[in-house]
Amino acid sequence: MADWQSEQRARGERLAAGSKFAAGKIVAPNDATALLEAVIRPKDRICLEGDNQKQADFLAACLAKADPKVLHDLHVVQSGIVLPEHIDLFEKGIAKKLDFSFSGPQSHAVPRVLKSGKVELGAIHTYIELFARYFVDLTPHVALSVARSADRQGNLYMGPNTEDSPSVIEATAFKAGIVVAQVNEIVDKLPRVDIPGDRVDFVVAAPKPFYVEPLFTRDPASITEIQILAAMMAIKGIYAEYGIKRLNHGIGFNTAAIELLLPTYAEKLGLKGKIATHWALNPHPTLIPAIESGWVKQIHSFGSEVGMDAYMRARSDIYFTGRDGSMSSNRMYCQLAGLYATDLFIGSTLQIDLNGNSSTVTTDRIAGFGGAPNMGSDAHGRRHPSEPWLKAGREAVDGHPQLMRGRKLVVQLVETFSEKMVPVFVEKLDSLELAEKFKLDLAPVMIYGDDVTHIVSEEGIANLLLCRTAEEREQAIRGIAGFTDVGRRRDRKMVERLRERKIIRRPEDLGINPLDAHRSMLAARSIKELMHWSGNLYDPPNKFRNW
């Protein structure tokens, strides 16, 4: 007789083993390691959230304390390798295999453990790619989640940092897995229910509130005039030119400059209401002046940002909020929004080669992908037209084809040199060397050249849609690469011809006065001014309070 219920039976056994440490669903913090040793089995796939921002830090520490004789060879399938404990799991032999997406703060540690042979790397994913695999071939046996509060039935309230949890928990709970959540507190009545309690098996009240990484706060005081110049070019040469209303921004200072130029420079150009109205965007504090000036209609967010809670609650016309009034995020939905419902992605990168491929990998650092390759790609499943999408599509072809698809604008906004005079434009990406060194099947590329439509540097805009040959493309890139070696090896005559065809446009071609590239053009020049713009609702994290 075939056995069709083995997973449910195994789940029952795990639940029974775990229940020894629980009163109902509630587990005391001191018993958390014992609980994990009881419900997890060797070789299990586990997801230890591990998101872009919020961290199940208490459960991570408890799991890292487990006995490697009991728990070993775990397969970690989580989006973020962020905490030192995530690395400890591998150092101690508790975990063996890794499939992940982003490793920002641990980007130097990941290559170290790879080299030591303590990690067997599956693949580096984008967020929704990994979430998708949760439902196909990387379904977690156990998910260790994190919420602000829980009630005794196990209902969870996430607050603004819902992030990955619904995707992780749905995949785990409905495939006979075990879901454990750490919470800041256990209460009688939740402000709202983000995860129904029948998907949650155990709840632990952590001794300290969970950690959230402030990832999206850019201090306007650090924005340079070069960044302002490039931002003005992006606004005038791309946002205005294509009429970009629906968009996503990366997290760099370059895009923060654009956000702070909307109520000033873009307002002067008469663009209010015509560009940048609908966003798939984390709650960037630098967008506050544009919101307060009436530029922004709506924002959906992947996650939250430290210090923005009260501001978002008070601006529910702009943000998505729950019935309790607090903001609600969802990484899966927002990534889908960025993929299918925006017309432009703009972000920064560390290296761009002569084909327009870009990478944030250097030879000793594996930062992973996060969401950028998804935001920064043309969705071939898109079928609804919009003016910017159609215009970009027309530019990419000659004549009038009977059938034409539009193109999402994918813009790389860079300075020709990054810190310490390291050139951003290179002949060959470091990623290739890294792939060789660590024997990766695939050299990590953040955004492939064939998805990139424009590159903006302080020297100008290169419109790659209009290029017709590989040679034109190369010279368009060299032609805005400034005084880097790549830029200085340009064919000057060809670059001039590309300029005549508007494939390359310089600040002077766009009528931008270099004297406007001045910090007085920024709507806010410090974190304190952002706070003032918000009517003191924005509460900046301590590390940004320098007054």
Next chain:
Amino acid sequence: MQTLRFRHTAKRRLSGKKDEAIIGVVASGNLEVLLERVLPEAACEVDIATPLSGYDETWKAVVAEFVERSSPGGLRISINDGGARPDTVYLRLMQGSALMEAE
């Protein structure tokens, strides 16, 4: 401290009537540029004082590009560098010539 001097013949005299302009500050990663309209029609002279040595070729390229693109005939330009990146130097030169062209 290293000093460099470049002499160029520009395509034409820089338009505008201003005799003198100054822009930028001497600070780390920044620079101060003084522009004076004291030379004959197409002549252009650029003097640079920089704390960093070894970037002669880059300076040469930045100045040549500036002369090519904005034709600053008649100007003597003095640069007091604080270790600025070439893109910043170029922006300051463009800002300086925009100031000299202003009515």
